[in-house]
Amino acid sequence: MAGGGFLKDARYKNFNLGPVVSIFSSIDTAYRDVRAKAVAPLFSPARLREESSAQGSIGRHVADFLCQLCAFRQAGIKTDILDLCAKLSIDVVSDYVLGQPYGGLTEHAHLNLAERQTSDVKLSANGFIHAIVGFSRFSLLPNRLFKLVYFLSQKMGHSDEVDKSFRRIQEFMGEVMKCTKEDTRAEFYQDRLLASGISFLETTMQSQAILFAGGDSTAVILATIIFHLTRSTEARTRLLHDIRTALPTAEDNRKPDIPFLRACVKEGLRLGMANPTRLTRVVPPGKNLTIDGILIPAGAIVGCAAYVLHHDPAIFPDPFVFRPERWIDDERNCGLYRPHMERSLIAFGAGLRACLGKNLAMQQLLETVVAVVDSEVLEGARTCEDHIEVIQWFNGDIKGHRVDIEW
């Protein structure tokens, strides 16, 4: 799989968007490649750097996120960081990729701080997001059985709140699609798809899907990193020291590379179960596979699960412990550094079908972690639980849909 040669198996069709085959659900490489090539330039490092400035579509939302977190701290209000991370992530992905912010961080601005943390005041896209996470629990069923189970679960799980959330997403997508330009030089996802000959309906659906793909996973990982940094004074202190002593790089507005910052994010990607279960692929025809002396015939379905690889004690000793220093090959890592760690980290998948939005996700994670630690907003904070419990479906579902911290 690491070479990218294996195709996704037929059960990925379960993720089709009704009649539309998405970039993610496609098992036809040529179909996927046309669409992926059209949108790939959006994720270039230069554009990401530019948008991370104070006025950019990443920088502005990170600043707003931090401002809200600091306000909750100052008022001493218990804060659901998962919800705050979900609001940030949907705003970053919508603004950066589609050119219009969804407004997650601002939609409750009319409420006072205490009201914003009551349990019914959450991101309005949650109904839409949780519905997709919910159906992903059936994604490993064969297509026909999936359709039946999905139909039944839709009937049973139907609620006004979910309908309202879907309507809000559709309204937002209506606004986005009103401003499209059929020009490959245009900046945004939808413009680039239309310019590559993709129909208006399909472009709308693909763009709507990206709100989920980009929003949910990044929120889960970011909330996981903030949760562990809240609990680890040692990691926070080292990171704060490294941020404040890092030397600026002269060229291109590049921010200094801080190894311990990358280590904290990698450790969050390892422990944050955005996609815990196996990513399934088919052994190509005529290519039997032998692993550890076991023959796997052509046509068999194989798969790797992040949960298994990320918690392998031979590669990651004390696998459930947040130890960013394990990613740094120096004398201060308590002997935890191991070869093959990078290869065993599959938070973004692997090979040709790995995550298309990885650069954007990494930029958001790095920028936000620096901002949070540098502000010292986590000083004096504690988490309300001692671990995050995840229900293992295709998309990991954090139990109770909240991660609280208090000061």
Ligand code: HEM
């Ligand atoms: C930390 C955040 C993220 C994580 C952990 C993550 C994880 C993943 C994983 C594991 C896959 C491969 C799934 C498979 O092989 O079945 C994937 C694919 C994908 N991701 Fe992400 N993702 C993240 C953020 C994003 C963002 C920000 C975007 C877009 C803005 C995005 C768009 C996509 C797309 C379009 C695919 C399908 C690629 C293909 O099949 O060719 N993801 N992601």
